[in-house]
Amino acid sequence: MKILTTGGAGFIGSHTCVELLNAGHEVVVVDNFVNSQKEAVHRVEELTGKTVQLYEADVCDPDAMEQIFSEHTFDAVIHFAGLKAVGESVAQPMRYYRNNLDSALTLCETMARHGCKRIVFSSSATVYGVPDEVPLREDMFCKGCTNPYGWTKYMIEKILMGICDADPEWSVVLLRYFNPIGAHESGRIGENPNGIPNNLMPFITKVAAGQLDHLNIFGNDYNTPDGTGVRDYIHVVDLARGHVNACEYAQQHSGCEIINLGTGVGYSVLDIVHAFEKVNGIKVPYVIAPRRPGDIAECYSDPRKAEQLLGWKAEKNLDDMCRDSWRWQKNNPNGYQA
Numbered sequence: 001m002k003i004l005t006t007g008g009a010g011f012i013g014s015h016t017c018v019e020l021l022n023a024g025h026e027v028v029v030v031d032n033f034v035n036s037q038k039e040a041v042h043r044v045e046e047l048t049g050k051t052v053q054l055y056e057a058d059v060c061d062p063d064a065m066e067q068i069f070s071e072h073t074f075d076a077v078i079h080f081a082g083l084k085a086v087g088e089s090v091a092q093p094m095r096y097y098r099n100n101l102d103s104a105l106t107l108c109e110t111m112a113r114h115g116c117k118r119i120v121f122s123s124s125a126t127v128y129g130v131p132d133e134v135p136l137r138e139d140m141f142c143k144g145c146t147n148p149y150g151w152t153k154y155m156i157e158k159i160l161m162g163i164c165d166a167d168p169e170w171s172v173v174l175l176r177y178f179n180p181i182g183a184h185e186s187g188r189i190g191e192n193p194n195g196i197p198n199n200l201m202p203f204i205t206k207v208a209a210g211q212l213d214h215l216n217i218f219g220n221d222y223n224t225p226d227g228t229g230v231r232d233y234i235h236v237v238d239l240a241r242g243h244v245n246a247c248e249y250a251q252q253h254s255g256c257e258i259i260n261l262g263t264g265v266g267y268s269v270l271d272i273v274h275a276f277e278k279v280n281g282i283k284v285p286y287v288i289a290p291r292r293p294g295d296i297a298e299c300y301s302d303p304r305k306a307e308q309l310l311g312w313k314a315e316k317n318l319d320d321m322c323r324d325s326w327r328w329q330k331n332n333p334n335g336y337q338a
């Protein structure tokens, strides 16, 4: 298949490009590099020995999108591009709604004009809101998000569902990611957050590297086995492989499917710290800090639908995630900057 990946230079996008290319697909990337680097795409080419056609453009720009679609006939699109920092979305709601909704609509309008009706969307477990029970199943009612970032994911899901209802030729796969961590095992591509990381694993790797003093563990009084928050961490390469299967699924089916991408296993913050220390032989100093507003005690997936529909399940374990995250950080202390 020939596949357009929006945001293909980002963390999940770049890993997905590698897996698509390795599976024999052709890949075109559009990215505005607002939170990613061109170097990631060069490294995708280096890892796969294949070329990627790259457009530096904003998915919100209808003329740029028209140009790309007039130069290619795509079998499917994977839409990763979007702003993704939870805290920033609370401070800058208009920017988040404008950017994330505008880009999704511009993309879908361009696709419709060109008769490209297959899309895989980067959604998030955040759309489940505060769950009544775990594991989370795709048919559970979403009670509402806790921040504008989450709402943009929720709204884009609704937009894509509406498009499918109106035109049964569309094929939409909404992938709800749990907590992607890890990096390509080559250590050449990985997560490269701007400034001080918000998410757990990039924070741990910066502490391990001595760039940050210690980890703050946000709360140890949750109703979980050790009191710290429990999440479903998934290796980004497993997640990337899930997108390859989702594109192939979308080629065979029409309509809209929501699919969790997780392992189905929950680990606590302390589990992650201890596994990281053991696997990498390096200490991660931490202190127990107050709970972070908006956090929930436990969140993990029921991953069975992905196995049934996509024939996919996560294969890598927590040790792989910790080892690969650290290899990326160690080999690239300044991310993609030389």
Ligand code: UD1
Pocket: 086, 087, 124, 125, 126, 150, 179, 180, 198, 199, 200, 201, 203, 215, 216, 217, 218, 219, 228, 229, 230, 231, 269, 292, 294, 295
């Ligand atoms: C967060 C977002 C989620 C988003 C996802 C992207 C919130 C409320 N949710 O998920 O919408 O889709 O990132 O990856 O922000 N922790 C610490 N210390 C830290 C950082 C995190 O103890 O410095 C803990 C958190 O309290 C949590 C766990 O580690 O229990 C995971 O946190 P994080 O990596 O930020 O992911 P989520 O909050 O699950």
